[in-house]
Amino acid sequence: MLERERSRPYQEFIDDDDDGDEGNTQSQGFFYDATEEVEQEEPNDGISQADDSRGNSPPMRFSKICLKNFFTVVLIFIYLLLTGVAVFLAYQTISDFLEKLNHPVMSVTYKEVDSFSAPGIALYPGKARLLSCRHHFHDYIPPLVDPGKPQKGDCLIQNVTYIGPFTNQTKKRAVVVRGPTDVRNKELIFMQFSHNETEEDFSAITYMLFAKFSDLSESANKSHFMRDCERNYSMWTFSGGFRTWVKMSLVRTSGEKNEAVEFRQESAVVKFNDKRPESEKTNQLFFAVFEWRDPYLQNIKLIVTANPWNSVAILCGVFMALFKAAHFTKLTVQWIIKMRKRHLRNKTRELNQIN
Numbered sequence: 001m002l003e004r005e006r007s008r009p010y011q012e013f014i015d016d017d018d019d020g021d022e023g024n025t026q027s028q029g030f031f032y033d034a035t036e037e038v039e040q041e042e043p044n045d046g047i048s049q050a051d052d053s054r055g056n057s058p059p060m061r062f063s064k065i066c067l068k069n070f071f072t073v074v075l076i077f078i079y080l081l082l083t084g085v086a087v088f089l090a091y092q093t094i095s096d097f098l099e100k101l102n103h104p105v106m107s108v109t110y111k112e113v114d115s116f117s118a119p120g121i122a123l124y125p126g127k128a129r130l131l132s133c134r135h136h137f138h139d140y141i142p143p144l145v146d147p148g149k150p151q152k153g154d155c156l157i158q159n160v161t162y163i164g165p166f167t168n169q170t171k172k173r174a175v176v177v178r179g180p181t182d183v184r185n186k187e188l189i190f191m192q193f194s195h196n197e198t199e200e201d202f203s204a205i206t207y208m209l210f211a212k213f214s215d216l217s218e219s220a221n222k223s224h225f226m227r228d229c230e231r232n233y234s235m236w237t238f239s240g241g242f243r244t245w246v247k248m249s250l251v252r253t254s255g256e257k258n259e260a261v262e263f264r265q266e267s268a269v270v271k272f273n274d275k276r277p278e279s280e281k282t283n284q285l286f287f288a289v290f291e292w293r294d295p296y297l298q299n300i301k302l303i304v305t306a307n308p309w310n311s312v313a314i315l316c317g318v319f320m321a322l323f324k325a326a327h328f329t330k331l332t333v334q335w336i337i338k339m340r341k342r343h344l345r346n347k348t349r350e351l352n353q354i355n
Contacts, residue, residue, distance in 0.1 A: 065343070069336065076332055079325045086325070090318045093311055100306035107303050110296045116250065119179035119263070120213040121189070121290055122160075122226065124172060124206040128195035128286065133157065133177060137185045141289070148194055148276060148283055155189060158216065162223035165231045174226055178213040179248075183292040193286035195240060204237040205286055209248065209263040236265070240284040243270045247293035253300040266293060 123130075131148070133155035145151070156178035164172045180187040195203055210216075210229045219225040238244035245268045253260045274281060 065339065069339065072332055072336060076329060079328055083322060083325045086318045086321045090315055093314050093318070097306050097308070097311045101304060104302040104304045107301045109299045109301075111299060112295050113297055114184055114295065115181045116183060116292060116297070117211070118181045118213045119248065119250075120210045120216055120229075121177045121179050122174045122208040122210065122229070123177065123191075123288075124174055124208075125193055125195075126205070128193045128203075128205055130157075130175060131192040131194055133189065133191045135180070136188050136190055137182070139186050139188065139291070141188075141190050144192075147192070147274075148280055148285055151192070155191075156213070158222075160216070160222045160226050162226045165227050174208075176213070176216055176226075179209075179290055180292060183295045186291065188289055188291035191286075191288045191290075193288075194283045195286065196283055203240040203284055203286075205240075205288075206235055206237050207288070208233050208235050209265075211250075211261040233263070236267075238267075238286065238288050239269075240286045241272055241274070243272055243287040243289065244268075245270070245289045245291070247291050249293045249296075249298065251298045251300060253302075255302050 132151035133153040134151075135154055136142075158176045160174045160176060161171055162174070164170055177189065177191070180189055193205060195205075208230065210233050216222060216225055236246075238246075247266045249264045249266075251262045251264055253262065272285060272287060274285070
């Protein structure tokens with residue numbers, strides 16, 4: 001009776017739960033090689049339980065299962081680590097794209113020219129009087145003859161009266177002079193003003209530079225044009241009793257929607273040695289020289305270095321890696337749960353046989 005009980009085939013002890021695992025064909029195919037040795041049970045034809053226990057080596061089989069489980073857990077941790085790296089890479093890619101989109105890069109180029117468009121030099125003398133305005137070349141200014149007295153000039157001048165944009169109904173008078181153009185021959189404009197300084201402690205003349213003198217000449221409303229220029233351009237001053245040498249440079253900035261023109265200048269001040277009689281020194285003299293600094297036109301462009309297609313490609317690769325890691329982790333967890341249940345079933349059956 002006992003011998004007949006022991007000779008019963010081992011196949012009868014296989015539980016019916018294995019039928020439910022047939023639906024997960026993908027996970028079985030993925031881990032088929034890993035579970036093949038576990039699913040090999042003892043032969044069930046004419047072999048006793050004692051011979052089966054002598055023929056197989058359960059400790060070796062158990063060690064292989066533990067080793068495979070250990071490597072599976074290691075793979076899970078590796079894929080979790082790679083998933084964390086992929087998430088960080090996606091976050092960093094999006095952050096870099098937004099940073100580059102909000103902070104464009106400035107590209108500076110220099111274009112060499114033979115001549116510039118004549119700029120407009122708007123001077124606000126106030127109570128001062130323009131004595132002379134002449135063109136000279138090669139940085140040569142002849143000695144002054146009768147300083148403080150009106151002299152002949154060859155400049156193109158326009159007088160404009162308008163209401164300032166930052167004052168309340170205050171009229172301003174501007175003397176607009178056509179600036180130099182020939183940068184190769186170092187064309188310059190030399191202007192001389194006089195002002196009675198007895199009424200003031202300090203005296204200075206304010207001036208402004210704008211892009212083209214022709215814009216003022218061709219403008220239908222010169223007052224409105226000058227008001228817009230004062231709103232958009234910077235103002236500078238030069239003092240009395242000195243010769244102020246102004247060297248101009250032009251900068252064009254191209255933005256996303258419009259283009260802006262800006263003047264940059266370098267100025268040097270030299271003291272005027274006044275040799276006039278004491279009776280004539282009550283009128284303070286102003287001297288101003290305007291010249292181009294160099295024949296290079298500076299162009300500044302704002303460039304957005306963020307490439308949306310490059311960022312989209314990186315994010316697609318990252319999300320593909322995330323989905324692949326999640327799928328592998330799911331299959332691994334299912335396989336571990338299945339192996340754990342099978343091990344518990346086999347252990348329970350062995351305990352029942354011993355009992």
